[in-house]
Every structure is written in structure tokens, then in C-alpha cells.
Amino acid sequence: MRFTRTRRARVSAVVAAALGAGMIGGVAANAVSGSTPVPAGSYLFTAKIQNELASCTGALVDPSWVITTTGCFPEATQANSGRAPDRPTTVTVGRTDLTGSGGHVLAVTALVPHATRDVVLAQLAQPVTTVAPVALGSVALGGEQLVAAGFGRTATEWVPTRLHAGTFTVQNVTAGSVAIDGAATGATLCRGDAGGPLLREVAGTPTLVALHGSSWQGGCLAETETRRTAIEVRVDDLGDWIHASTADDYVALPASGTLLDTRTDTGGAKGLKAGGSTTTFRVLGTAGVPAYGVSAVLVDVAAISPTATTHLTAFPGGTPQPATSTVNAHKGDIISATQVVRVGADGTLSVYTNSGDTHIMVDVHGYFRAGSVEASPAGGGFVAVPHRRVADTRDGTGTTKGTVPSGGTRTIALTGGTIPVGATGALLDIAVVGATGPGYLRAYPTGGPVETRSLLDYVSGITSQGVAVKLSANGQVTIENRGPAVHLVISVQGYVTATARTGAGLRLTPPTRVLNTTADQGVAVPANGTVAVQLSGANGIPSAGLAGAIVNLAVVKPTGTGFLAVKPDSGAAFVSGDPSVLNFTAGQHARASMVVVQGGKFDPVRRVGQDGRILIKNVSGGTIHLLVDLHGWFGPARIG
Known part of the structure; x- marks a missing residue:
């Protein structure tokens, strides 16, 4: 920058580089x-x-x-x-x-x-x-x-x-x-x-x-x-x-909006999308997302009736397509997955279609602010917590016992325990169990406006996805079933604080595959086997200070029916009753889900655990292959 000749004038335009002559003393x-x-x-x-x-x-x-x-x-x-x-x-x-x-x-x-x-x-x-x-x-x-x-x-x-x-x-x-x-x-x-x-x-x-x-x-x-x-x-x-x-705090939209629907002209990309194609659409200034000052969005990406088994990959517009997947779908499925995606420099997102022909729908539920934005409401920080089951309609844990009928609702109280009073949102894993056909869930703060868009699209059998929900002032969320009668099993993974001065800000990384057991004739994860995945110290994450990470997990070609359990590597063993993420069924090609997990910490007293490492257990009677994609991380939480 050019320095002016008057002390009072502000520095203006620039033409050179490096600091003046002189010496450093006392350094x-x-x-x-x-x-x-x-x-x-x-x-x-x-x-x-x-x-x-x-x-x-x-x-x-x-x-x-x-x-x-x-x-x-x-x-x-x-x-x-x-x-x-x-x-x-x-x-x-x-x-x-x-x-x-x-x-x-x-x-x-x-x-x-x-x-x-x-x-x-x-x-x-x-x-x-x-x-x-x-x-x-x-x-x-x-x-x-x-x-x-x-x-x-x-x-x-x-x-x-x-x-x-x-x-x-x-x-x-x-x-x-x-x-x-x-x-x-x-x-x-x-x-x-x-x-x-x-x-x-x-x-x-x-x-x-x-x-x-x-x-x-x-x-x-x-x-x-x-x-x-x-x-x-x-x-x-x-x-x-x-x-x-500097905190990329999270702002939940008052109502989710649609960024792309190829069945209509929403997003300007109407028509079936062929395998090998990439669909790019506008995000900034669309569906309630501010026109500037947004680093990332939280979206629900749905594959609608593909003509072949396929996967979709969401990524920032104008950047190379990563070797990761967002949602995996079988022929004829209507299924979705939630993901946090950085917005491209041109204000767009892209979705790649792997194979077959499919319609694509992308709904946005919230965004992460890139610093303070004049027209944007204040957001909150994020806190990852140990995974804990908070509701199960099969046995009445945390809610009414019995299936949720078509058009029925369940209200879940989430604050006062793992999630403190005052939290404005929660990151959950929701498993839809026993579906006899396709459907979807909607969620909204109890007593607030009813959400009209899908939170999670499910298929027959079991579907499990990580999702973000807004909470009412008294910490409740109402979940509505728009499909056949189903059971709901809900676990908490984290929460959004009431102010950006608490919790942690998001640090996005380019989507990075950190584990692929199918690569190079890799060995499948055995029944009830555990895999350790080191996240910090590489992949753009410091060696210490990892409070939480956003990962996308995919189970490929399971030979048994079961689920994954995920926890930080802090020396504690998996036990019966650990909450599930990503339920799967024997013979499925692949299933994927977003998961937020705390980072492990080394315990110098017991000399157990590993900083920044997570553990993933295959809770099933068969083998699986496992893909782990890293999307972002959270540093140490702010306390005020």
C-alpha cells in the first residue's frame, strides 16, 4: 500500500512490497x-x-x-x-x-x-x-x-x-x-x-x-x-x-427454500439429469439466502426416481468435482441427504450425477455467515456433543410409544440435558424404521410456523440421516410424517447456540475422502469391527483443538443388516446401546449420511485416546466397506 505524506490521511492504493530499512532490536x-x-x-x-x-x-x-x-x-x-x-x-x-x-x-x-x-x-x-x-x-x-x-x-x-x-x-x-x-x-x-x-x-x-x-x-x-x-x-x-x-456462525432460515428442482424450472435447470452430467445453480440471493457474506449453506439433496443405481455429489460451483458422494440411491428411490457445502466464488453450487437419469431437488435450511452481514440476522455457534439417543417411538423413550401414522406428528423436548436450555437448533440423526413405502419427514419448532418442505426423504425399510432442526423457545421440535406409518429413532449429535459469541465457528475444508476400504483391494470392516480414522494433523485440521468434525459416512455392499456407531477416540469402549448412525440393510449397494462427531482427546493420566481421531464401529453380523469424507471442522468452543 502507498503511504501518504500526511499522518492524518488514510493509506490509499498500493504499488510495491516489503518493510523499510532499519534494524530490529531486542528480538x-x-x-x-x-x-x-x-x-x-x-x-x-x-x-x-x-x-x-x-x-x-x-x-x-x-x-x-x-x-x-x-x-x-x-x-x-x-x-x-x-x-x-x-x-x-x-x-x-x-x-x-x-x-x-x-x-x-x-x-x-x-x-x-x-x-x-x-x-x-x-x-x-x-x-x-x-x-x-x-x-x-x-x-x-x-x-x-x-x-x-x-x-x-x-x-x-x-x-x-x-x-x-x-x-x-x-x-x-x-x-x-x-x-x-x-x-x-x-x-x-x-x-x-x-x-x-x-x-x-x-x-x-x-x-x-x-x-x-x-x-x-x-x-x-x-x-x-x-x-x-x-x-x-x-x-x-x-x-x-x-x-x-471471524466466526462462521450458523443462521437457520425462517422457512427452508428450494434452490433447485429439475422437475420444474426452479434453479433454471429443468429436465432429467443424465449420468456424468453436472448441474450448476444459483445460491446467493436465492430462497432466503443473502446475496453476499455467506460462506456455506446447509442443504438437503434429493435424488428423485433415478433410472439406475447412482450417487449425487454436491460441491462449490466453479471448483473441481471431488471424489466424494452426498446421497446414494437405488433405481426408483426418492431419497435425500443433508450436507454443508461451501458456496462457490460465483455464488453457485453444483451437483454431479454419477449414472442413470434422475431428477434432483436441493432445499436449503440455513447458511453460515462469512463474518458480519448487514442484512442478516445474528447466528449461533456450534457445539458437538457425545451422541445420545433422545427419542424412540418403539419403546416410548422421550416421546409417545407407537408408530407415527401418515400425517401424524411427534413432539420431542431436546433441551435441559445434553443440549442446554437456550439452544436454538440441534443436529440429529433420525432413523425412520419399518417404512412400507416411500415418504418424507417435515420438522419445525413446536408452536411455530409449520414447515412445508422435506427434512428427510425415506424409502421402504430403514432410512437414517443426519439433519438439522430448529427449536422453539422451550427447546422442542415437532416432526411430521408424510408417508406410511413408521417408527422414529432420534439421537442428538450437537446443537446451535443462541449467539455467535458461544459455541464454535465452522472451518470448511475441500471435500476430502479420508478413508476408503474399497481402494486397492482394501479389507472390509468385519462384523462388530472398529475402524480408527485420524482427522487432525492432516486434511487441513490442526493437530489439536478439534472440537468437532462434519463427515459424510457411506456403507457399501453390506453383507449384514445393522448400523454404525461413531465416537471420539478418548479411551472409552463402545457399549451396547450406543446410538446408531447410518442404518443399513444386507445387500444394499450403498447408503450415506452426514454425521457430526467430537474429536478424540489424549488422556495423559490413563494414557489412552488420540487427539483428533474418531472411532467407527460396524454394528452388524456381516462385513461392510466404509467411505469417510471430511467436509469441515469446528475449533474449541467459545464460552462467551
Whole structure:
């Protein structure tokens, strides 16, 4: 970013990269002098922000977010908070030498400006998990020596390829700014440094105090000015705002809407979809989803009467089709599955049809906000919980005993136990048992408006799916059966909190297959056998801090009838009565379901368990093949 010649002016457009000449003092092993770049591996959270016209500097403050000054993105205003930049922009982070190949180069997908300070958050296309975000420090003190880093111009280079840093003395501090001077050390801030971090070193660990705002640029290449003072923008007191803005909180729609129905022209793709085809349709600004500021949607994807056994795969529009599946269907089935899907950069989703001809229907139940969105209601965080059965109409657990007739309802109270009072939604596994034909379920907060669209489409026999439901103020949900009389078996997997300040925000990953027992003549999971699946430490998830994960499980070619049980690997064994997910029947080609599960934790006392690992048990008398696809994860829950 270009620094203006007046301290009071905001930083404007950008032309170069790297921080000014000078030396770093009091930085232990990271100390450099003159115009020497920082050593490799130092300040990896410092980001180079670049588009076709300009560049500036920022800092990673969350795995999915970089903070910088608004001069880097002058288009970011409160009126368009949550929208993408006007020009395609990339962020390079984790790389102190831009000519190297380390770190990450990611697109910016959304901007969230602060209401009163020249600060903006830029969301990355996917989380950065190999670089630790920088933590906020305490307020700067007069006379204190702080370190400034950046990718701007130096005293000798127009466009450096290395990160530089220098030491500045704090002159004074106001409510929103910090005045600094590099005269004593020969340090300066130049064009391209704007938005970069001003840091305090404590025991070798840097913390973020402010961002580079405006500078006199004394000592920068081609500048005649001699003053090395600058005005920084304080961020040490913006912790609450960063916390609220970087959480992809979940917002349930007042009523679900249809994004695509190929039987009609909804979604603009009318007609049967052939095997091998991909259908792309608009999401943003459709069916109640905001036109911007949305990172992902929670959708119900249905295959309707395919002419052959097939599977559908939902994925972000404009991206390569992943080798995963969303819903598996037999010839003639009407069956659906719930999935969280990132929205493509162009505001679309795509659904791939594997084989045969089929109609496709996609309903949306809610969305995840990409930071604060002006026109969007407040959302909630998510908390994964140990799976627990909460209702079973076969024995009267949690509800009335007996089948739910066609057109009948069951009301289930979900809060007050595993789910706390005040939760606004729940993630459930619902098994429809004993169906003599096809049908579907609807769900709505008890006493609220009746939902008109399907929550879960089922087929004859047993159908089990992970679904999200809204709760009434007293924590109840009403489920309506629109098909033959059936039993319902319901287990809870997690809940949505009443505010984004609690629970955890979603971290989406590209759909990734993490287990495939059919590959390379793999060995089937035996009857009552258990499989361990490591999620963290790879797949875009840190080694620790996994509070929950969204996975899609598929059982292929089971030789017996049964179900899966899933739990975190925390040292506890599976026991009789563990809740089921994904019921299956011998001879089925495949069945799939979304599951949310806590991540395992190592117990140092008993020395059991494994961080970030889950266990999956085949509770049946036959063998199965198992596919596990990872779609996202949740970090440690916020507590307020």
C-alpha cells in the first residue's frame, strides 16, 4: 500500500512490497540489522496481499482471516460488509521469501470492515493450518520499543521479495492510534507496508498491537523526506470484534427454500439429469439466502426416481468435482441427504450425477455467515456433543410409544440435558424404521410456523440421516410424517447456540475422502469391527483443538443388516446401546449420511485416546466397506 505524506490521511492504493530499512532490536534470535530481511521462519503470520493493481501487508489473526487496514480494500464499507473484493485478490501467508514455495496462497472471499476504525478483515478461501495466527497484545506504552514487519519497499528495492522488519519507539498512544518513530534505529515504513503488523516480543513470542496506517517514509527508495515517524492503527482492543466477525456462525432460515428442482424450472435447470452430467445453480440471493457474506449453506439433496443405481455429489460451483458422494440411491428411490457445502466464488453450487437419469431437488435450511452481514440476522455457534439417543417411538423413550401414522406428528423436548436450555437448533440423526413405502419427514419448532418442505426423504425399510432442526423457545421440535406409518429413532449429535459469541465457528475444508476400504483391494470392516480414522494433523485440521468434525459416512455392499456407531477416540469402549448412525440393510449397494462427531482427546493420566481421531464401529453380523469424507471442522468452543 502507498503511504501518504500526511499522518492524518488514510493509506490509499498500493504499488510495491516489503518493510523499510532499519534494524530490529531486542528480538532475540530474530534480530537483524540494516535492511536485512527477517530470517526464514520468523513472523510467518505476516501476509502479502496482492491483486492485479496493488499490494499491501496484513497479519493472520484466525486460520481463515487476515487483518489489515482499510486502505488495502477501499471498497470495504459497512454497507457491503461480507462481500468479496472488487478485484480478485490473493493472500500469501507462511512464506517470508515470496520466491519460495512454502506457506499458502489463497483467494480472498469476503471483507468485513470495522465500523469506526480503519481496519478490515479479509476471509481466506480455506483455513491456514500450518501457520499459527498472531495473538493480540496489550496496549502500547510510551517509550516502548516495538517491531514493525511488512512486505513494502525498502531503501534499495522497489519490489522486494522478502519480509523485512525494524524497531520503532512509541511516542504516544490515543484511543485509536499509536505514533511511532524509527529514527533511533534507522527503521522506516514504506509503500507496500500498509496494514502490516506492529508487534511486541514477549519471551520470543510476538503479539499484535497495531497495524501500519500512514508514514512519512523517510529513507524509503526514491523519497526525499527524512522523517521516519508513522501513525499506526490500534487493534489491541478489537478482540471482541475480531472474535465475533471471524466466526462462521450458523443462521437457520425462517422457512427452508428450494434452490433447485429439475422437475420444474426452479434453479433454471429443468429436465432429467443424465449420468456424468453436472448441474450448476444459483445460491446467493436465492430462497432466503443473502446475496453476499455467506460462506456455506446447509442443504438437503434429493435424488428423485433415478433410472439406475447412482450417487449425487454436491460441491462449490466453479471448483473441481471431488471424489466424494452426498446421497446414494437405488433405481426408483426418492431419497435425500443433508450436507454443508461451501458456496462457490460465483455464488453457485453444483451437483454431479454419477449414472442413470434422475431428477434432483436441493432445499436449503440455513447458511453460515462469512463474518458480519448487514442484512442478516445474528447466528449461533456450534457445539458437538457425545451422541445420545433422545427419542424412540418403539419403546416410548422421550416421546409417545407407537408408530407415527401418515400425517401424524411427534413432539420431542431436546433441551435441559445434553443440549442446554437456550439452544436454538440441534443436529440429529433420525432413523425412520419399518417404512412400507416411500415418504418424507417435515420438522419445525413446536408452536411455530409449520414447515412445508422435506427434512428427510425415506424409502421402504430403514432410512437414517443426519439433519438439522430448529427449536422453539422451550427447546422442542415437532416432526411430521408424510408417508406410511413408521417408527422414529432420534439421537442428538450437537446443537446451535443462541449467539455467535458461544459455541464454535465452522472451518470448511475441500471435500476430502479420508478413508476408503474399497481402494486397492482394501479389507472390509468385519462384523462388530472398529475402524480408527485420524482427522487432525492432516486434511487441513490442526493437530489439536478439534472440537468437532462434519463427515459424510457411506456403507457399501453390506453383507449384514445393522448400523454404525461413531465416537471420539478418548479411551472409552463402545457399549451396547450406543446410538446408531447410518442404518443399513444386507445387500444394499450403498447408503450415506452426514454425521457430526467430537474429536478424540489424549488422556495423559490413563494414557489412552488420540487427539483428533474418531472411532467407527460396524454394528452388524456381516462385513461392510466404509467411505469417510471430511467436509469441515469446528475449533474449541467459545464460552462467551
